[in-house]
Amino acid sequence: MFQAKTKNLKNFSTSAERFEGANLLCPGCAHSIIVREVLNATNDNLILAASTGCLEVCTAVYPHTSWDASWIHIGFENGSSAVAGAEAMYKALKNKGRLKQPDRTPKFVAFGGDGATYDIGFQWISGCFERGHDMMYVCLDNEVYANTGGQRSSSTPIGASATTTPAGRISYGEKQNKKDIMAIMAAHGAPYVAQVAPNKWKDMVAKIQKGFATEGPVFINAMSACTTEWKFAPEDTIAISDLATDSLVFPLYEIIDGTKLNITYRPKNVIPVRDYLGAQGRFKHLFTKQNEYLIDEWQARVDAKWEQLQRREEACL
Amino acid sequence: MVENGWDTFEIGTILRPFEGPASDVANILPEDRSYTKSNSFSVSVADWRIEKPLFNKEHCIDCQFCWIYCPDMSIISRDKKMIGIDYDHCKGCGICVEVCPTTPKSLLMFPEQKDEEAALSEWPKKEKKEAKEN
Known part of the structure; x- marks a missing residue:
């Protein structure tokens, strides 16, 4: 049934949405595009939680909720543990035969921003993956603490101007490289770890469904272009996402059982990283004479990463 | 409540x-x-908008790109057909217009107070084949 539902976009568009409008996310926010694609990928019941971040504060403004599924409002760090706890309880009730709808198999999904995933909630996520709960964790990676005013997170890439790493006369912005969260989560031995982007909807929905079908903890890193903090016009969200995936800044791949790596999207025409950087206001200071060398370094880094991914895919390690 | x-x-x-x-x-x-x-x-978040998207059924090919990429669940699709826009929840970001693949586009942004019929009458016309040859 799932295959039929996502065979093409026309079939997929018959999904009944379980995420409602009039949430307070910015116009053009990629978060809700990702959430819709995740929720529409299944018709099963959902048990969701969100760590503090744009998604949480914008979809649960008391007295309103934008969620048409069971959804838990919880702290910054423990969205993953809240869902893990619900999953553990579900298992216990199932073993005791006390489920009210035993024929239903709900899906457990936790959402978190990159701040909640890369930094603040990392220990909790690591714990959930170590214990092996049957859940999915979706990281909405917009590379900055957008909810609190654009502070850098450990996902912010080199050269980006954030409010705590502003670019100016002295500094070119963020100085640390982005954490490789995919490798870290794969190193937990998770059965399924994947990187997705909302503009490649078919790839994304296929990975989400694969994740739902997998038993055990699943990690999804979803690129979420942020119109406010990346500084581009709201209508360009999908165009910027296309630039990110086609320039290989954000390669789409999956790692199965912590070892086997598959690249799921190979752009026909790889565009230079310069085009991706130039489209965003947070990198505009790189296009000056004294900072231009950073763009070449970016390109070298992206090429090296792509090369490494391809070698790993070939090696089947 | x-x-x-x-x-x-x-x-x-x-x-x-x-x-x-x-x-x-x-x-x-x-x-x-x-x-x-x-x-x-x-x-409703209709008051967030400065510009609103208007839908011209004539050019639409029901590709559903606007539906999948709308961040605000405001493109209404039923039975695989795009049937309209939910103006209570549309924030006017303009993604639907950007991703529309038809020429001319089936969705265009207009000022919030624009009359729908007036907008439809001044919609860009389809290019004729002769014009392309020239």
Whole structure:
């Protein structure tokens, strides 16, 4: 049934949405595009939680909720543990035969921003993956603490101007490289770890469904272009996402059982990283004479990463 | 609905998005659901818009790109056809216009107060084949 539902976009568009409008996310926010694609990928019941971040504060403004599924409002760090706890309880009730709808198999999904995933909630996520709960964790990676005013997170890439790493006369912005969260989560031995982007909807929905079908903890890193903090016009969200995936800044791949790596999207025409950087206001200071060398370094880094991914895919390690 | 202030808010509050039991939401279309006032569906963000998208059925090929990329669930698609825009929840970001693949586009942004019929009458016309040859 799932295959039929996502065979093409026309079939997929018959999904009944379980995420409602009039949430307070910015116009053009990629978060809700990702959430819709995740929720529409299944018709099963959902048990969701969100760590503090744009998604949480914008979809649960008391007295309103934008969620048409069971959804838990919880702290910054423990969205993953809240869902893990619900999953553990579900298992216990199932073993005791006390489920009210035993024929239903709900899906457990936790959402978190990159701040909640890369930094603040990392220990909790690591714990959930170590214990092996049957859940999915979706990281909405917009590379900055957008909810609190654009502070850098450990996902912010080199050269980006954030409010705590502003670019100016002295500094070119963020100085640390982005954490490789995919490798870290794969190193937990998770059965399924994947990187997705909302503009490649078919790839994304296929990975989400694969994740739902997998038993055990699943990690999804979803690129979420942020119109406010990346500084581009709201209508360009999908165009910027296309630039990110086609320039290989954000390669789409999956790692199965912590070892086997598959690249799921190979752009026909790889565009230079310069085009991706130039489209965003947070990198505009790189296009000056004294900072231009950073763009070449970016390109070298992206090429090296792509090369490494391809070698790993070939090696089947 | 009882409106509680911030200091009367109780820990462990449950907000119910639907009236009565709701067990199979994924198979019920929005028009058949019984939303409560706690559901953000019953609120409008129409006043966020400066420009609104208008839909011209004539050029639409029902590719559903606008539906999948709309961040605000505001493109209404039923039976694989795009049938209109939900102006209560559209924030006017303009993604639907950008991703529309037809020429001329089936969705265009117009100022919020623009009359729909006037906009449709001044819609860009399809290029004729002779014009392309020249």
